[in-house]
Amino acid sequence: MNKETKIYIAGHRGMVGSAIWRTLEAKGYSNLLGRTSQELDLKDQIAVRSFFTEEQPEVVIDAAARVGGILANNEYPYQFLMENMQIQNNLIDAAMIQNVDKFIFLGSSCIYPKLAPQPLKEEYLLTDSLEPTNEWYAIAKITGVKACQAIRKQFGKDFVSLMPTNLYGTHDNFDLKTSHVLPAMIRKFHEAKQNGEPVELWGSGTPMREFLFVDDMAESVIFALENKLPEHLYNVGTGEDLTIRELAETIQKVVGHTGELIWDSSKPDGTPRKLMDISKMHDLGWKHKIDLQEGIKKTYAWFLENIENVKEVKI
Ligand SMILES: NC(=O)c1ccc[n+]([C@@H]2O[C@H](COP(=O)([O-])OP(=O)(O)OC[C@H]3O[C@@H](n4cnc5c(N)ncnc54)[C@H](OP(=O)(O)O)[C@@H]3O)[C@@H](O)[C@H]2O)c1
Incomplete structure (x- = not known):
C-alpha cells in the first residue's frame, strides 16, 4: 500500500x-477512483465486472448502499434487502475475481440481535432475532459480512468488515421521510425556529443511542486500510451513548430553537439501547476524535451553508 495505490471508493458521493x-x-492518496450510480449501477453485475476489468483497482472500499431510517426500511423492505445484496455481492465477487489486495465492507450496528446484551460485541452476531423494522437491511449486511469472512477464511485475503454505529455529519440526508434521527432533528428544529413553532418528536425520548461523526468514521476506514487487521469484523463507534431526549436538547441548543419540545409517546421507541463495544478497535489503536456537541455544530453549519440543495433521498 502506498500513496499511488489505486483505491476504488464505491458510493464516493454519499455521506x-x-x-x-x-x-x-x-493524506496524499492520489489514485482515487469513483463512479456515480448514474455512471455505474452497482446492481448491474455485468457492468461491475467490466468496470473492474478495465480499471483494475488494487483496493476497494464499499460505502455504497441503499440507506435509510426506520420509516424507509419499513416501507421498502424489498429494496433494502435486494439492492443491498446486489450492490455488495457484485462488488465483493468482482474484487475476488480481480484479485484485489484489500476490500473494506461497511455494515451497520443493526446486524446485531434486537435484545443482545449491551454494549454490543462482535461475537453477538447471529445469536438471536433481529429488530423487525430493519431486518431486511440487516440481513443483507450480514450476508456481506459473511461473504468477506468466507473469502478471508478460504483464500486468506484481506477482506474486512467495519460496523459503524449511527453516523451523522456533512453531506447527510435531511429528508424527513428517509433520514436518520439526528439529521431529521436538525431539520425539524431549524424549521421550527424559522416558523416560531414547537417541535414534536416520536416516542418517549428514553431510548439510548450512540453517534459517530462521519469524519471519524472515515479515519477508521483509513486505519483499516493502512493496517492489516487480525480479525474479520470490527465495531466502530465512540463507546458512549445518550438518551434521545438528551440528543434533542443538545440539537435544540445548537440550532437555537427556544420553543416547546413535545414527545408523542403513542409512537414507537424502537430498541431501548444500542451501544457498540469498541474495545477491539481501541486495542488496535483507533479512537474517535470529535465529540457529539462539536460534530452537531459542524453538521448544522454545513446544513445552513447547503440549505438550498441538501440531499433529499427519495426511494
Ligand atoms: N449513515 C449512517 O448512519 C450509517 C450507519 C452505519 C453504517 N452506514 C453504512 O455506511 C455506508 C454508506 O452510507 P451513507 O450514509 O454514506 O449513505 P448515502 O449517503 O446514502 O450514500 C450511499 C451511496 O451509495 C451509492 N449507491 C446507492 N445505490 C447505488 C447503486 N445502485 N449503484 C451505485 N451506487 C449506489 C450512492 O451513489 P450516488 O450518490 O452516485 O447515487 C450514494 O452515494 C453504507 O454501507 C451504510 O450501511 C451508514
Missing part, C-alpha cells in the same frame, strides 16, 4: 464515501 474520499486526499 460516508465522500468523507473517506476527502480524508484519503488530505
Whole structure:
C-alpha cells in the first residue's frame, strides 16, 4: 500500500464515501477512483465486472448502499434487502475475481440481535432475532459480512468488515421521510425556529443511542486500510451513548430553537439501547476524535451553508 495505490471508493458521493474520499486526499492518496450510480449501477453485475476489468483497482472500499431510517426500511423492505445484496455481492465477487489486495465492507450496528446484551460485541452476531423494522437491511449486511469472512477464511485475503454505529455529519440526508434521527432533528428544529413553532418528536425520548461523526468514521476506514487487521469484523463507534431526549436538547441548543419540545409517546421507541463495544478497535489503536456537541455544530453549519440543495433521498 502506498500513496499511488489505486483505491476504488464505491458510493464516493454519499455521506460516508465522500468523507473517506476527502480524508484519503488530505493524506496524499492520489489514485482515487469513483463512479456515480448514474455512471455505474452497482446492481448491474455485468457492468461491475467490466468496470473492474478495465480499471483494475488494487483496493476497494464499499460505502455504497441503499440507506435509510426506520420509516424507509419499513416501507421498502424489498429494496433494502435486494439492492443491498446486489450492490455488495457484485462488488465483493468482482474484487475476488480481480484479485484485489484489500476490500473494506461497511455494515451497520443493526446486524446485531434486537435484545443482545449491551454494549454490543462482535461475537453477538447471529445469536438471536433481529429488530423487525430493519431486518431486511440487516440481513443483507450480514450476508456481506459473511461473504468477506468466507473469502478471508478460504483464500486468506484481506477482506474486512467495519460496523459503524449511527453516523451523522456533512453531506447527510435531511429528508424527513428517509433520514436518520439526528439529521431529521436538525431539520425539524431549524424549521421550527424559522416558523416560531414547537417541535414534536416520536416516542418517549428514553431510548439510548450512540453517534459517530462521519469524519471519524472515515479515519477508521483509513486505519483499516493502512493496517492489516487480525480479525474479520470490527465495531466502530465512540463507546458512549445518550438518551434521545438528551440528543434533542443538545440539537435544540445548537440550532437555537427556544420553543416547546413535545414527545408523542403513542409512537414507537424502537430498541431501548444500542451501544457498540469498541474495545477491539481501541486495542488496535483507533479512537474517535470529535465529540457529539462539536460534530452537531459542524453538521448544522454545513446544513445552513447547503440549505438550498441538501440531499433529499427519495426511494
Ligand atoms: N449513515 C449512517 O448512519 C450509517 C450507519 C452505519 C453504517 N452506514 C453504512 O455506511 C455506508 C454508506 O452510507 P451513507 O450514509 O454514506 O449513505 P448515502 O449517503 O446514502 O450514500 C450511499 C451511496 O451509495 C451509492 N449507491 C446507492 N445505490 C447505488 C447503486 N445502485 N449503484 C451505485 N451506487 C449506489 C450512492 O451513489 P450516488 O450518490 O452516485 O447515487 C450514494 O452515494 C453504507 O454501507 C451504510 O450501511 C451508514
